[in-house]
Amino acid sequence: MTSEANISKFLFLLCSLLFAGCFFSPQENPKVVELKGDVFGSYYIVKYVGELEPKLAQEKLDKLFHDFNSEFSTYQKDSVISLFNQSKANEKMKVSPRFIEMLEMAKRFHQITEGAFDPTLGPVIKLWGFGGGKRKHVPTKEEIQKALTQVGLSFIKWNKTEVWKEKNDMVLDVNAFAPGWVADLVGEMFEANDIQNYMADIGGEILFQGEKAPGFPWTAGIEKPSEEHGGAIQIAFQIKNLALATSGSYRQFFTENGERRSHIIDPRTGIPVDHTISSASVIAGTAAEADAWGTAMMVLGEKGIPLAEKNGVKVLLLNAKGVKSFEEIFSPSMRIFINDHRL
Numbered sequence: 001m002t003s004e005a006n007i008s009k010f011l012f013l014l015c016s017l018l019f020a021g022c023f024f025s026p027q028e029n030p031k032v033v034e035l036k037g038d039v040f041g042s043y044y045i046v047k048y049v050g051e052l053e054p055k056l057a058q059e060k061l062d063k064l065f066h067d068f069n070s071e072f073s074t075y076q077k078d079s080v081i082s083l084f085n086q087s088k089a090n091e092k093m094k095v096s097p098r099f100i101e102m103l104e105m106a107k108r109f110h111q112i113t114e115g116a117f118d119p120t121l122g123p124v125i126k127l128w129g130f131g132g133g134k135r136k137h138v139p140t141k142e143e144i145q146k147a148l149t150q151v152g153l154s155f156i157k158w159n160k161t162e163v164w165k166e167k168n169d170m171v172l173d174v175n176a177f178a179p180g181w182v183a184d185l186v187g188e189m190f191e192a193n194d195i196q197n198y199m200a201d202i203g204g205e206i207l208f209q210g211e212k213a214p215g216f217p218w219t220a221g222i223e224k225p226s227e228e229h230g231g232a233i234q235i236a237f238q239i240k241n242l243a244l245a246t247s248g249s250y251r252q253f254f255t256e257n258g259e260r261r262s263h264i265i266d267p268r269t270g271i272p273v274d275h276t277i278s279s280a281s282v283i284a285g286t287a288a289e290a291d292a293w294g295t296a297m298m299v300l301g302e303k304g305i306p307l308a309e310k311n312g313v314k315v316l317l318l319n320a321k322g323v324k325s326f327e328e329i330f331s332p333s334m335r336i337f338i339n340d341h342r343l
């Protein structure tokens with residue numbers, strides 16, 4: 001090739017790149033709308049591409065969050081779930097189809113995680129002082145055993161329109177999958193408004209759908225699980241039409257007599273998990289499922305990987321090695337996924 005041909009090829013390439021840059025650079029794409037704020041005691045960031053008016057999208061989000069809280073917030077005293085938690089044994093309560101949907105989902109997550117995810121752990125969670133409970137200190141063995149007698153999904157009954165509990169002090173707690181579920185509901189809202197490219201991050205439980213620009217998938221990052229690192233990223237990757245959720249023991253915990261007590265409790269013992277796994281990140285088809293599995297994997301640790309794989313979810317556990325470094329424990333399918341999509 002002559003040097004002139006080389007120069008014209010170079011100029012052609014340069015123009016093509018500039019042209020592509022103008023039209024496809026996601027940073028410059030004016031159509032990515034971003035909405036953010038606080039919700040459920042944490043943050044949300046929602047991004048989408050499409051014709052939906054941002055003000056209207058914001059109104060729809062606010063309504064969705066408000067409606068969800070009125071039904072499922074365990075922090076709101078007059079929410080439907082709080083009323084259920086205050087109800088007496090065998091007192092039937094009329095609830096919405098969405099409440100029944102929540103119960104069915106919770107039951108499924110409980111079954112597929114072989115009990116590691118347990119939405120009826122409320123009495124034990126409260127006893128340890130989490131989830132609005134009063135004291136944050138170690139209860140006695142007797143107190144734990146007593147609280148555990150009020151735990152068990154088989155003691156909660158429902159039909160198509162009503163729910164009731166068979167023991168007085170039972171408490172439903174859906175915080176381990178509610179943010180993920182809300183990310184899925186935000187997705188449903190977008191689909192109903194003809195938006196197919198969006199990401200909905202509800203406090204770290206994230207649904208990624210479509211792309212931010214043609215040929216540019218959304219990017220995700222898994223944080224280093226320690227306060228010292230202030231949100232530094234351990235692994236960044238591209239992700240499309242999947243959900244990512246992370247559970248960790250590094251943000252919500254208390255320390256007594258030098259021992260760290262996490263807010264995630266092992267249903268088999270009624271005691272907070274105490275292994276060195278600092279965070280569990282899960283990729284699944286829906287954010288609700290990823291969220292529930294994230295919590296379950298914090299309970300199960302590395303031993304839970306075969307169960308997660310059997311259920312088609314990908315897992316990355318970050319195991320604390322001193323303060324500064326983390327061992328990455330991949331499930332086989334997560335290793336393949338990260339190898340293919342790592343940035």
Ligand code: AMP
Pocket residue numbers: 116117118119121125130131173174175176177246247248263264265266267291294295299
């Ligand atoms: P997440 O941040 O998604 O892991 O959810 C943690 C929250 O779920 C805790 O703050 C408790 O309210 C609740 N929780 C704790 N342990 C469990 C468990 N084993 N199964 C279900 N929910 C749990």
Ligand code: MG
Pocket residue numbers: 175176177245247290291292293294295
């Ligand atoms: Mg969770």
